[in-house]
Amino acid sequence: MNDLKLALLGFGNAGQAFAKMLCEKQAEIRQVYGRGVIVTAIATHSKGTIVDAAGIDLVKACKDVTETGKFAADTRGLCGLTTFAVIEQADYDAICELTPLEIFTGQPAIDHIKAAFGRGKHVISANKGPIAWAYDELSAAAAAKDLLFFYETTVMDGTPIFNLVEHTLKFCKITEVSGILNSTTNYILEELAAGKEYDTVIEAGKKLGFIEANPAMDIEGYDAAAKVTALLNVLMKAGITPDDVDRTGIENITLEDIQAAAAKGKVIKLLCKGRLTDGKVEASVKPVEVDQSDMLASVDSTTSIVSITTDLMGKLSVIEHAPEIEQTAYGIFGDVIRIMELAPTSES
Template identity: 60%
Template sequence: MRTLKLALLGFGNAGRTFAKILEDKKQEIRENMESDILVTGITTGSRGSLYNPEGIDLKKAWSDLEKQGSFDRNGNDYSQMTSMELVESGEYDVIVEMTPLNIFTGQPATDHLRKAMERGKHAVTANKGPIAWHYKELKNLAEKMNVQFYYETTVMDGTPIFNLKDETLKFCKVTEVSGILNTTTNYVLEELAKGKNYDDVIAEGKKIGFVEADPSMDIEGWDAAAKITALLNVLMEADITPKDVDRTGIEKITIEDIKEADQQGKIIKLLCKGTMKEGKVAASVKPTLVEQGDLMSVIEGTSSVVQITTDLMGKLTIIEHDPDLLQTGYGVFSDVLRIVRNLV
């Protein structure tokens, strides 16, 4: 029976959901993959850390965090270890990077992944920053160190986009990528179309959880820019950053704009797109008029869509319908299983 040890950087909602899936599927993994997966370290920004080379009690870890807001300071596994300290000196086989996103630098997540791989450790990231800002460097480092590096959760949660390209589109060249990748702007535009005031839409969105406390990264198109950058870096080897994206958010879209579009039989959506032009990949994020009844026009609420155009398989469309944390947790879980499968 093979044992694979994980170190988790970050233990927010997605991290806890991943841990619950891992615990729930433990026996099936043993039976079908002849492997045990242990978590030896967990770090958080303000709720303490845990470390035990023999394995952490995951049920206690997420229970303590959800009930009292922090890990048990009197527990045997409690630690003051920082994320970087765990990366550099902890005992693990796979680093799982789930720290908060810095959309303008991809740090410190990139350094966490780099240091882990330099130690010969496999790496999984749910943080899109490293893929948007430093993908080529990290990919090359993984190849040099002969370690596995996966990132399915960075765009559209656990939807198998990168896996699709890796596993089932062998020798296909991707020539274009487009889609609706930011659910906040999708929600805001839909609510504005109902005649609601912008400030009221934002306030209501925050209340029900669709909108972040600071929605500017979504509204101004930065989140969408990071996601399309990640897609293009992986699927088209673009080697770009979010600063290279021709970006326009929805902050200047008015109810009058939406009404005018409706009179034309159209709807406004924040579309992401990447195409090959003169040997280079050009990327954009822009409010775009879409014909009512077009596929893009019916992507609503928290749903997302990506279209991948290839030379051998034509255009493929993948829709993620109203995801929740389970899909995000599964994305991380699926990446870990890829590592297990490739090691067996």
């Protein structure tokens, strides 16, 4: 059987970690499925673009990027194609949308995905923008052509959330979701509680890689709003965008607020919530005081939690403890495995 061919759009930390996981597990994949997974294209803005129908040497690609920040000049298939040209012209079965998040529009990732569906290709998105901004349209486009569309990585990395509901909670109706979906705010609130200044915390967080170049995404709750929107669109067919989320960030939380909460035995967390009330979905992202004995209070540092309330199975929570980049990679890897299992194979 033919190998499954992937085109990676973007090759940042998550893409490189995914490439390494794929190399490590290649033999096991071939043993289980009788065919492998190869990457036939990688399109990036700053590292160069490779198109190689015979399969890119991922070990070399990772090594070159680690050492020099871009693909080496001697790389077979190195070319000047744009990302859209790669989507339109390369030989692949599925794209992995790994480009940087554009949180206010979801673009150009949405158009990448539409173009891939237009060519009859499957799509994996680790980019939450498209799920937050255009889920209904994209999932309809996939369904119309019997194509697969997976996005487990968009909320809490590879932690099973969408897969959990689809595969293990059959016939359950989801009535509420809540959680701490942006763990960067845990970190910031903890550092503030320790008496550090806002600017110092942000600078240190940037250096540690916890905080994005534009810290407003985390601090003002945009990232959390995009994630709760993705959850609600997929799990509750909400049909909303991040603009519909009642959003308050932690930018106005002061050391005094944190100390006042502590004096009451409480701790401040940026909580996401979505609920179905009278057939209407209400979504919010807000700093909330929770009891120190509450499970949410124990979700600290880079840990995150999602709680799902259902009609048949009551309330469940899933916690991802202190993830590393490998857990993001696993989200993509798991979606690739689902495509291996579900996509019809084109015989060679």
